[in-house]
């Protein structure tokens with residue numbers, strides 16, 4: 001299934017976003033790739049959120065959290081990948 005258009009984001013406080021936070025596009029993997037499937041197809045990236053960009057969320061070091069969607073049945077799920 002086609003990926004969504006990639007959009008890079010700017011924090012509302014204008015602090016620099018130096019991590020991999022974005023909407024759409026292809027997931028950025030830190031350590032090994034993975035695929036979540038629904039309807040026998042890979043799910044599409046809705047957005048990913050890099051710990052580096054949101055220290056106040058207190059995610060583990062160097063972690064990216066992903067929200068994935070199946071556009072056929074409108075199901076979302078989340079996954080995470082950490083380095084090391």
Ligand SMILES: [Zn+2]
Pocket residue numbers: 038039070071072073074075
């Ligand atoms: Zn589905």
